[in-house]
Amino acid sequence: MRMALNIATRLLVPVVHHGPSLTCVRGFSFSQSPTLVLPLHSHRPAKTLLQIATTPSFRSCGCAPMSTFQVRDKIDLSDVERRIFDRLLATLRHFDLQTQLRVAGGWVRDKLLGKECYDIDIALDNMMGTEFVDKVREYLLSIGEDAQGVCVIESNPDQSKHLETARMRLFDIWIDFVNLRSEEYAENSRIPSKQRFGTAEEDAYRRDLTINSLFYHINTDSVEDFTKRGISDLKSGKIVTPLPPKATFLDDPLRVLRAIRFGARFEFTLDEDLKVAAACDDVKDALAAKISRERIGTEIDLMISGNQPVKAMTYICDLTLFWIVFSLPPEFEPYISDGCERLCISYLDTAWNLIHLLGESTFTAEQKRLTLCAALFLPLRNTTYREKKAKKIPVVNHIIRESLKRKAKDAEMVSLLSL
Known part of the structure; x- marks a missing residue:
């Protein structure tokens, strides 16, 4: 376990290069195109691996075109x-x-x-x-x-x-x-x-x-x-609701996240009307108000643990749901710059590519999930907020414990991986 965490930690250490930067949180600036240090046990040149991981052909695993499936005419029972x-x-x-x-x-x-x-x-x-x-x-x-x-x-x-x-x-x-x-x-x-x-x-x-x-x-x-x-x-390969999408989502806003999860899992295309409905203010308000944070956290876990976590998070970002899902302390929201969510996904994409480059067998499913969570929130790793008792709390801890209602040990491990 310790060796795997060592690997994951080194995967997530950013190397800052000269070039354009994006301010995600006031007082902190990060590289717009992050690259990551590889584990020390690797015998391949780091530069070569990083070049491979950031080439368009390799990075396509998060943004692959729609797959074509052969659909059977009848069901063959076992x-x-x-x-x-x-x-x-x-x-x-x-x-x-x-x-x-x-x-x-x-x-x-x-x-x-x-x-x-x-x-x-x-x-x-x-x-x-x-x-x-x-x-x-x-x-x-x-x-x-x-x-x-x-x-x-x-x-x-x-x-x-x-x-x-x-x-x-x-x-x-x-x-x-x-x-x-x-x-x-x-x-x-x-x-x-x-x-x-x-x-x-x-x-x-x-x-x-x-x-x-x-x-x-x-x-x-x-x-x-x-x-x-x-x-x-x-x-x-289309993700469509049986009834008009806005009515479907307002009845049960959790369906928005399920549509995203299935769209990413099968690499299907989200219907245009569905995307408009998912991004509208009424549906976003309903998602925040009607759905328990535990259920949101479960859907996000399924996406992160699935075969296309980058695509799923990109859908969430494109539909302007990122800060609805990963809600911040109210007093902290004004300090988040536009585009921060894109930077989060960029780190996730690079970590996902490198995990595949090294071989998924390097990690258990749980280690991979926590590693990808740490990568997703890496741009927020140094930011804190104060609770009522003036105690400083990492914003990432708030997201994992309060926004997603995950276990305390998840927050602790993600923080450890982000050091």
Whole structure:
């Protein structure tokens, strides 16, 4: 661990060169195009590595063009998936149920893209998840099989759980069961004010993105695209909301960050109307007011830990959300210069490129996450503010502890890496 932190620390030491500078915080000036010192264990010339890391071809990993994906016409089930769905269909026959079973969301998207996914969420059209899981358990017992891991996850809107979810394990795969639903939101809350059983079409349109609105109908072994554009957006690589984007984001502003995360992850293009809506003041105000800082921090962690952290942060910056997400102490905000966020991303980009140059195996996932966080906030490393008791606190600590609600040890490690 200490050796890896040593490597990370040296990665993040800036070398100031002559040339234009950008004042990020009053009293501090940093190089507009930062370069970084490489670890001492490297036997390759530092100059050569740095030149490679800052060439356009190498730096493109943060700004790659949209990837083209082949989208399958149908879903090919694995042997385990087929056995799982056979048990569910057998439960319907055993109790003579007319329930329609649909797999929703990310599993459908990933299977159509030819990717394996073990996150199976099943939506039911006429009963609650707990009711159906009880039926499945009873059927399994009748054929001499054990029902494993049956539990109920209570609704928790702060964790994006608006409905009670029933869960069980079949053939070592966890399956979640919920009912199809239609939702209405109160003006100042992301918690639905009204919920009721909905149709599959209503449920599809309440989803965050068209590529996440697809269903796999288990009863008929078919893919359903009720928005009429989920598959086409998947093929063309577009991030689009099923309903008008501003209304979608005002209902649940967390969807703005999810759109950014999926756009970066798949290297898809954000829809122009979506970008306009995400950057408007009403949506930014709603993101700051309605979404818990824990949920924002979780989304940022997923972006930083993902395959395109620079692209994700660039989207956040382009949509003028940077200081909404990474909020500063109110009295400190006037001292941040325009363009500081671009400098933050420039440091992140260089660190990301160098991590790839050295080999990702040099770091654990956690070390890589903390290293990239430290790089992102490197321009703020020497800036502090005073609390009520006149104690000086690093601004970076405030961002990590208060804006993102991450653990105290995260703030301590990022500060250590930035020394």
